[in-house]
Amino acid sequence: MTTIEHVEPLINTATRAERYAAGKALRARVSRASHGDWAAATDRPDPISLLEGSNRTRVQELVPIRYGRMSLSPFAFLRGSAGVMASDLANTPASGIRVQICGDAHLSNFGFFATPERNMVFDVNDFDETRPGPWGWDLKRLAASIVVA
Numbered sequence: 001m002t003t004i005e006h007v008e009p010l011i012n013t014a015t016r017a018e019r020y021a022a023g024k025a026l027r028a029r030v031s032r033a034s035h036g037d038w039a040a041a042t043d044r045p046d047p048i049s050l051l052e053g054s055n056r057t058r059v060q061e062l063v064p065i066r067y068g069r070m071s072l073s074p075f076a077f078l079r080g081s082a083g084v085m086a087s088d089l090a091n092t093p094a095s096g097i098r099v100q101i102c103g104d105a106h107l108s109n110f111g112f113f114a115t116p117e118r119n120m121v122f123d124v125n126d127f128d129e130t131r132p133g134p135w136g137w138d139l140k141r142l143a144a145s146i147v148v149a
Contacts, residue, residue, distance in 0.1 A: 035140070038088070044087075051080075082104040082141070086137065095134065098133060100131070103129030104126060105145075
């Protein structure tokens with residue numbers, strides 16, 4: 001498995017051919033097929049410990065309600081456990097292209113909006129987990145939520 005931390009961005013004046021070549025070089029280092037495998041790390045943090053850690057900054061009286069909601073279905077658990085999935089994805093292959101990710105890209109965090117021009121757009125509607133990260137994490141979380149839903 002190859003994990004790439006960061007790739008220097010191409011300057012804005014790069015030609016289309018240069019951007020294409022840079023993308024091909026990244027793909028040679030991290031193949032599409034490498035994203036299809038996952039195995040729990042031998043030192044994988046306990047998911048319950050990760051959830052408990054995320055509760056430290058929450059209103060303590062609301063934590064039992066959170067757990068109650070998460071226990072309703074596998075999809076509800078997935079919705080409430082972005083940190084667990086991020087921990088699991090941290091050691092997976094990444095291209096090195098970092099963006100401001102949603103961090104919790106699941107089906108329920110997308111919706112339709114009207115623009116000032118009266119156009120309908122489909123986009124993310126929840127940003128409480130946003131952070132810089134590998135662009136593929138959002139795609140993988142969204143795909144997992146589709147399967148679980």
